[in-house]
Amino acid sequence: xxxxxxxxxxxxxxxxxxxxxxxRDPRVPWYIRGLAIAVAGYALxxxxxxxxxxxxxxxxxxxxxxxxxxxxxxxxIPGEIMAEHRVSAARLAHLPRSGTxxxxxxxxxxxxxxxxxxxxxxxxxx
Numbered sequence: 366x367x368x369x370x371x372x373x374x375x376x377x378x379x380x381x382x383x384x385x386x387x388x389r390d391p392r393v394p395w396y397i398r399g400l401a402i403a404v405a406g407y408a409l410x411x412x413x414x415x416x417x418x419x420x421x422x423x424x425x426x427x428x429x430x431x432x433x434x435x436x437x438x439x440x441x442i443p444g445e446i447m448a449e450h451r452v453s454a455a456r457l458a459h460l461p462r463s464g465t466x467x468x469x470x471x472x473x474x475x476x477x478x479x480x481x482x483x484x485x486x487x488x489x490x491x
Contacts, residue, residue, distance in 0.1 A: 377432065382454035384438045387446055397441045404434035 387393050388401035408431055439447060 377435065379451060379454045380439050381435055382457055383447060383450040384435055384442065386450040386453055387442045388438075390446060390450070392446055393442055397438060400434070400441070401438055404431060404438070407431070407434070 384401060388398050408427065442450075
């Protein structure tokens with residue numbers, strides 16, 4: 366069961382990249398591209414159905430909306446175009462990744478987390 370869940374996660378990750386590639390393809394209808402922009406806009410928007418500061422639920426609603434949005438776009442994008450972009454997305458997954466860039470992002474996130482915790486402590490407990 367765990368392997369099946371991992372496989373689905375990998376397929377979803379590949380489909381996210383494939384949908385991104387397909388949304389830039391002029392053969393894809395305009396309304397599907399608009400839906401892709403709406404899903405990406407929801408992902409990046411500071412306004413959520415359930416705010417992210419609500420423990421667990423804040424991120425669960427994002428995961429559900431984004432997953433359903435990607436699955437809907439996969440079904441709406443014509444099959445041959447989606448297959449072409451899945452191949453391209455699979456090739457992108459095998460590109461080398463920079464360990465240095467990963468460390469920079471990890472340090473940046475850790476710094477923001479520590480700074481936020483420090484400010485929260487000072488604001489709420491002093």
